[in-house]
Amino acid sequence: MVTKILMPRLSLAMKKGTVIEWFKKEGDTVEKGEPLVEVLTEKVTYDIEAPSSGVLRKILVEVGAEVPVAGILAVIAAPDEELPVLEVAAEPSLERVEERIIASPAAKRLAKEYGVDLIQVKGTGPEGRIVEEDLRRYVEAKEVAPKIREVIPLTGIRKTAAERVSLSARTAPHTTLNMEVDMSKAAKLREEIAVSYTDMVTKATAKALVEHPIINSTLDGAQIKVFHDINLGVAVATEKGLIVPVIQNTDSKTLEEIASKLKELADKARQGKLTKDELTGGTFTITNLGMYGVDTFTPIINPPETAILGVGRLTEKPVVENKKIVIKPIMNLSLSFDHRVVDGAPAAQFLRKIRKFLENPEILLAARA
Amino acid sequence: MREITYRDALHEALREEMLRDETVFLLGEDIGRYWHGAFKVTKGLAEEFGDERVRDTPISESAIIGVATGAAITGMRPVAEIMFGDLSALAMDQIANQAAKLSYMFGGQAKVPLVIRMPFGAGVNIAAHHSQSLEAWFMHVPGLKIAMPSTPYDAKGLLKTAIQDDNPVMFFEHKLLYAIGGVVPEEEYTIPFGMADVKRDGEDVTIVATLYMVHQALAAAEELDKQGIEAEVIDPRTLVPLDKQAVVNSVKKTGRIVIVTEDCKTAGVSAEIAAVVAEEALDYLDAPIKRVAEPDTPIPFSPPLEQFVIPNEKSIIKAVKEIVY
Numbered sequence: 001m002v003t004k005i006l007m008p009r010l011s012l013a014m015k016k017g018t019v020i021e022w023f024k025k026e027g028d029t030v031e032k033g034e035p036l037v038e039v040l041t042e043k044v045t046y047d048i049e050a051p052s053s054g055v056l057r058k059i060l061v062e063v064g065a066e067v068p069v070a071g072i073l074a075v076i077a078a079p080d081e082e083l084p085v086l087e088v089a090a091e092p093s094l095e096r097v098e099e100r101i102i103a104s105p106a107a108k109r110l111a112k113e114y115g116v117d118l119i120q121v122k123g124t125g126p127e128g129r130i131v132e133e134d135l136r137r138y139v140e141a142k143e144v145a146p147k148i149r150e151v152i153p154l155t156g157i158r159k160t161a162a163e164r165v166s167l168s169a170r171t172a173p174h175t176t177l178n179m180e181v182d183m184s185k186a187a188k189l190r191e192e193i194a195v196s197y198t199d200m201v202t203k204a205t206a207k208a209l210v211e212h213p214i215i216n217s218t219l220d221g222a223q224i225k226v227f228h229d230i231n232l233g234v235a236v237a238t239e240k241g242l243i244v245p246v247i248q249n250t251d252s253k254t255l256e257e258i259a260s261k262l263k264e265l266a267d268k269a270r271q272g273k274l275t276k277d278e279l280t281g282g283t284f285t286i287t288n289l290g291m292y293g294v295d296t297f298t299p300i301i302n303p304p305e306t307a308i309l310g311v312g313r314l315t316e317k318p319v320v321e322n323k324k325i326v327i328k329p330i331m332n333l334s335l336s337f338d339h340r341v342v343d344g345a346p347a348a349q350f351l352r353k354i355r356k357f358l359e360n361p362e363i364l365l366a367a368r369a
Numbered sequence: 370m371r372e373i374t375y376r377d378a379l380h381e382a383l384r385e386e387m388l389r390d391e392t393v394f395l396l397g398e399d400i401g402r403y404w405h406g407a408f409k410v411t412k413g414l415a416e417e418f419g420d421e422r423v424r425d426t427p428i429s430e431s432a433i434i435g436v437a438t439g440a441a442i443t444g445m446r447p448v449a450e451i452m453f454g455d456l457s458a459l460a461m462d463q464i465a466n467q468a469a470k471l472s473y474m475f476g477g478q479a480k481v482p483l484v485i486r487m488p489f490g491a492g493v494n495i496a497a498h499h500s501q502s503l504e505a506w507f508m509h510v511p512g513l514k515i516a517m518p519s520t521p522y523d524a525k526g527l528l529k530t531a532i533q534d535d536n537p538v539m540f541f542e543h544k545l546l547y548a549i550g551g552v553v554p555e556e557e558y559t560i561p562f563g564m565a566d567v568k569r570d571g572e573d574v575t576i577v578a579t580l581y582m583v584h585q586a587l588a589a590a591e592e593l594d595k596q597g598i599e600a601e602v603i604d605p606r607t608l609v610p611l612d613k614q615a616v617v618n619s620v621k622k623t624g625r626i627v628i629v630t631e632d633c634k635t636a637g638v639s640a641e642i643a644a645v646v647a648e649e650a651l652d653y654l655d656a657p658i659k660r661v662a663e664p665d666t667p668i669p670f671s672p673p674l675e676q677f678v679i680p681n682e683k684s685i686i687k688a689v690k691e692i693v694y
Contacts, residue, residue: 104624104654104656105651105653105654106654106655108652109653125656126694131656
């Protein structure tokens with residue numbers, strides 16, 4: 001049996017389509033239902049499936065060619081069957097444009113609701129009438145349309161992260177404050193002693209928390225519990241996912257101690273060697289995306305904590321100082337906080353304190369808190 | 370609960386209303402102590418309430434309704450019986466031009482609390498003059514209400530409401546229903562007009578049926594259920610006022626409707642209900658509206674021909690299957 005593959009009409013307005021890719025070549029054996037050729041219209045790409053099994057005897061149009069609706073694309077037939085004379089259609093065939101689509105009022109209503117073009121729906125009612133059931137079937141089939149390349153089970157760190165961020169986003173009303181910090185002095189300090197910006201941000205945050213204890217807290221039912229300890233977690237990206245090692249009593253450590261501790265924890269995190277003590281007990285979290293070129297972002301609070309500090313990238317920026325434009329290294333800080341625990345003003349004061357310490361880093365050099 | 374016949378349910382309604390309100394009285398041909406009516410609904414009432422309140426009349430339907438209408442506007446609550454509904458044609462001027470209009474003509478100063486009880490319908494081999502279903506005639510006259518009970522429960526509840534109503538009510542009974550039984554509580558109850566009853570729940574198709582056809586529709590639904598089609602059977606119970614919302618809601622659920630009535634198809638009650646669905650639920654229809662009604666012919670006397678023209682379980686199933694696919 002000779003079966004012609006024709007350019008389908010995929011929307012009411014469609015007059016022609018373009019061949020994007022042939023999945024089979026002439027002489028290939030094809031099974032009914034196998035994808036044969038991908039075509040493109042103004043709106044969508046569409047895989048035409050083989051309407052019957054046989055051999056793809058002849059391809060009449062090359063990739064990139066435009067073909068009118070109902071124009072012939074290829075022929076499937078038995079291996080030695082005689083083929084009829086085949087000609088590529090030149091003008092859009094208007095044959096089907098005039099054809100009235102028969103659909104029940106209920107089907108039409110649903111088509112409108114779902115934004116479905118009825119020409120794409122196959123009718124199973126009397127004389128091919130499209131009925132409600134056809135619409136429902138079509139819409140359901142559409143919903144599963146995106147093809148799945150692989151399935152990744154949600155396990156381990158990913159699963160924990162998924163649960164925790166959704167818990168946080170669901171329960172804590174997040175507000176994020178952004179603030180620019182002049183890192184001129186910090187940059188100088190970094191050249192003098194072996195500390196990173198993250199080390200300085202960590203020290204500055206711990207020091208600010210000492211003065212703003214309400215941020216170092218958790219909401220537990222009807223009570224806000226303010227922590228005694230200041231244990232900063234610093235998010236580390238690893239191959240397996242995001243891990244947040246914790247520096248116990250961060251406030252009591254010197255900048256240098258924090259620097260070496262952070263390096264140690266980050267190395268351990270990447271090697272998967274962190275102990276339980278090094279992963280728990282956090283009271284506040286710092287997350288840094290600056291090294292990825294991110295300016296600002298809205299971090300999600302690490303529950304059950306009250307706030308999280310996001311660190312953006314450091315860039316040279318023109319700023320106005322004493323009525324003159326000068327170039328300065330500027331860094332963005334983003335503080336997300338749980339608005340149930342604190343309001344915007346105290347949170348802003350806390351953030352401003354961190355900025356003050358970073359803009360005057362000599363304060364961070366004082367031995368302890 | 371107690372089960373009684375449709376006939377006894379009507380009898381109970383009449384008796385209770387006569388006990389409750391002494392302005393209620395009955396009149397009609399042979400309804401008194403000598404014959405108790407052609408279908409024995411008034412049995413014992415003349416004996417209990419006297420010949421003044423259960424009045425035998427001459428054979429003149431026009432006189433019966435004329436007298437009843439006059440009594441109604443002067444403060445009585447007459448319940449007239451027309452022996453066969455077909456003979457209401459003889460009283461049509463009194464019904465359509467007097468009873469239905471007086472309240473309007475007098476700007477609401479006159480009330481016409483009149484009930485006209487009439488047996489209708491085919492199926493008992495009494496030919497063209499005694500077998501018609503004429504609900505569409507009365508539905509076309511503004512000012513008349515129409516009740517059509519299909520069960521003993523509905524018969525009693527609707528008749529009591531009809532008697533208590535201040536407007537003329539055409540009360541349709543069916544010859545084949547008098548003997549059927551059904552649950553009727555002993556406690557006082559009435560059924561408001563304009564409230565349809567879902568006689569059977571279903572998801573696939575709505576069947577609206579009236580009077581005796583409700584039973585044919587229920588039998589069809591039972592058979593369809595065995596074949597995997599769930600039909601919802603709705604009995605409007607009163608045609609005026611008509612519970613449009615119940616029909617529309619059901620069509621919104623099922624997307625399909627078959628209307629079954631015993632009157633002629635042309636300009637019949639089914640046409641009116643179909644129009645309501647087309648006007649108010651078109652976008653929910655998933656198939657054409659189907660009507661099962663009598664062909665436009667007088668009811669034949671020949672029993673096989675009579676059975677041929679009356680809608681039945683089979684013709685309802687056929688209609689359902691034409692639109693459930």
